[in-house]
Amino acid sequence: MSKCEQCIVRQFSSLKALNKEELLRMAECKTSYTIKKGEPIFEEGEVTNGIYCIKDGICKLSKLSDNGKDQIVKLVKPGELLGQRSMISDEPANLSAVALEDMEVCFIPRSEVMQFFNQNNQFSMNVMRTICDDLKGADDHMVNMAQKTVRQRLAETLMYLEETFGKNEDGSLHIQLSREELAGMIGTATESCIRLLSELNKSGYIELTGKKITLLDKNKLKRLT
Amino acid sequence: MSKCEQCIVRQFSSLKALNKEELLRMAECKTSYTIKKGEPIFEEGEVTNGIYCIKDGICKLSKLSDNGKDQIVKLVKPGELLGQRSMISDEPANLSAVALEDMEVCFIPRSEVMQFFNQNNQFSMNVMRTICDDLKGADDHMVNMAQKTVRQRLAETLMYLEETFGKNEDGSLHIQLSREELAGMIGTATESCIRLLSELNKSGYIELTGKKITLLDKNKLKRLT
DNA sequence: AACAAAGTATGACAATTATCATATTTTGTT
DNA sequence: AACAAAATATGATAATTGTCATACTTTGTT
Numbered sequence: 001m002s003k004c005e006q007c008i009v010r011q012f013s014s015l016k017a018l019n020k021e022e023l024l025r026m027a028e029c030k031t032s033y034t035i036k037k038g039e040p041i042f043e044e045g046e047v048t049n050g051i052y053c054i055k056d057g058i059c060k061l062s063k064l065s066d067n068g069k070d071q072i073v074k075l076v077k078p079g080e081l082l083g084q085r086s087m088i089s090d091e092p093a094n095l096s097a098v099a100l101e102d103m104e105v106c107f108i109p110r111s112e113v114m115q116f117f118n119q120n121n122q123f124s125m126n127v128m129r130t131i132c133d134d135l136k137g138a139d140d141h142m143v144n145m146a147q148k149t150v151r152q153r154l155a156e157t158l159m160y161l162e163e164t165f166g167k168n169e170d171g172s173l174h175i176q177l178s179r180e181e182l183a184g185m186i187g188t189a190t191e192s193c194i195r196l197l198s199e200l201n202k203s204g205y206i207e208l209t210g211k212k213i214t215l216l217d218k219n220k221l222k223r224l225t
Numbered sequence: 226m227s228k229c230e231q232c233i234v235r236q237f238s239s240l241k242a243l244n245k246e247e248l249l250r251m252a253e254c255k256t257s258y259t260i261k262k263g264e265p266i267f268e269e270g271e272v273t274n275g276i277y278c279i280k281d282g283i284c285k286l287s288k289l290s291d292n293g294k295d296q297i298v299k300l301v302k303p304g305e306l307l308g309q310r311s312m313i314s315d316e317p318a319n320l321s322a323v324a325l326e327d328m329e330v331c332f333i334p335r336s337e338v339m340q341f342f343n344q345n346n347q348f349s350m351n352v353m354r355t356i357c358d359d360l361k362g363a364d365d366h367m368v369n370m371a372q373k374t375v376r377q378r379l380a381e382t383l384m385y386l387e388e389t390f391g392k393n394e395d396g397s398l399h400i401q402l403s404r405e406e407l408a409g410m411i412g413t414a415t416e417s418c419i420r421l422l423s424e425l426n427k428s429g430y431i432e433l434t435g436k437k438i439t440l441l442d443k444n445k446l447k448r449l450t
Numbered sequence: 451a452a453c454a455a456a457g458t459a460t461g462a463c464a465a466t467t468a469t470c471a472t473a474t475t476t477t478g479t480t
Numbered sequence: 481a482a483c484a485a486a487a488t489a490t491g492a493t494a495a496t497t498g499t500c501a502t503a504c505t506t507t508g509t510t
Contacts, residue, residue: 065372067372067373071371073364088357095364135356139288139320140319145412146411147412179488188468189468190487191468192467194488198490374497376496404457404458413497414499417496419458420459423458423460435506436457
């Protein structure tokens with residue numbers, strides 16, 4: 001059983017407010033999991049009964065729409081927590097979490113987290129601020145979905161992916177999404193997404209090499225939005 | 226200076242957790258306002274420095290998109306609180322709040338609310354749950370915006386308006402939105418909204434009489450979505 | 451009552467986006 | 481290495497939605 005003290009999740013998340021004793025308690029009750037790319041951490045409607053700490057790997061939070069398409073609501077990085085909203089509302093998950101890369105996560109039971117939550121005011125304020133940030137992000141995202149064209153949303157998403165997940169040595173986006181997943185982020189049909197990518201490619205905004213996407217002219221891309 | 230004990234807001238909002246002494250303190254520091262239809266309570270980017278209790282009247286929370294159109298993110302009823310997220314994040318308002326009817330609201334300074342928040346655990350849990358509900362609502366709303374057609378969103382919105390704000394004696398929707406505002410809710414051009422309404426009218430799904438909208442066949446409307 | 455201004459309605463058309471069909475390429479498995 | 485399956489790409493076409501022009505109605509003001 002590994003310690004929680006030096007864990008990346010503790011450095012970036014609400015958990016940074018926990019003291020040594022609380023970290024020890026957490027280390028004792030946590031469960032570590034390895035999750036393969038493509039596998040779910042939890043699914044929409046599932047009772048999660050705790051939170052997940054993302055130690056390594058990226059995952060998508062998505063929701064199945066009535067039309068059968070999976071809309072990606074958010075991407076989650078190492079250092080973040082999953083399942084905080086469900087824990088506080090005491091409700092099943094509203095979104096599914098699926099690994100986009102091989103992942104390492106720890107599960108901490110609800111009862112334990114709620115203890116920290118009630119005892120440690122700084123911790124609960126941290127959780128609260130995170131949820132407030134998510135709410136602001138979701139409102140802004142909603143406005144973009146409602147008011148921007150697919151091309152604008154694609155350009156914004158590509159820049160977001162580079163800013164958030166960085167580039168490889170060759171300059172291509174580090175995060176690898178399938179065309180279907182990218183379409184699921186911007187809220188469009190897979191074919192439309194492919195067509196627009198290939199248009200941006202021909203116009204010199206981006207470069208497509210196999211699955212790799214490289215942003216060539218970010219100023220031009222920004223002007224699209 | 227009126228009392229807070231019997232106020233409608235106390236019955237429906239997070240404030241129900243406050244005790245008599247806290248209510249007295251709140252009554253002393255609150256400021257009451259009357260806001261005319263069309264006037265703002267606060268605007269996007271404004272530092273609010275407190276929360277607003279909606280005693281009477283309905284307002285819209287909206288955000289101006291880059292294309293110059295106002296997207297309505299949420300409608301707020303009497304009994305609800307405004308500005309909780311900004312208060313906790315200690316940030317300016319992310320959305321504008323504008324009265325859709327003449328309103329009565331009370332303003333409570335941030336310092337006071339934060340005291341309740343820190344002292345009264347039930348109150349802070351209530352606030353937290355409300356924000357969690359908003360987050361779930363925003364995520365769901367986002368998926369609808371991304372995945373449903375304008376016609377589907379219009380049908381859903383009309384049913385939402387009837388469920389949430391009720392009907393007049395003649396069966397028409399109680400809440401009166403301009404076509405532009407309705408378009409701002411569903412995220413489309415005003416002309417498209419008008420055209421679809423008139424199509425639903427001709428097909429017998431709804432009836433348009435001046436500004437009044439009556440839902441005639443809710444089963445059919447539901448099937449559209 | 452008269453008038454301007456705003457809101458609602460509709461047509462014509464263009465632009466955007468989805469859908470279906472069909473190649474082509476890549477990936478994974480035996 | 482060979483093959484099937486999945487992912488990517490592209491064309492053709494239809495459906496949806498936005499834009500601009502214009503007319504009609506309602507509202508509010510003087």
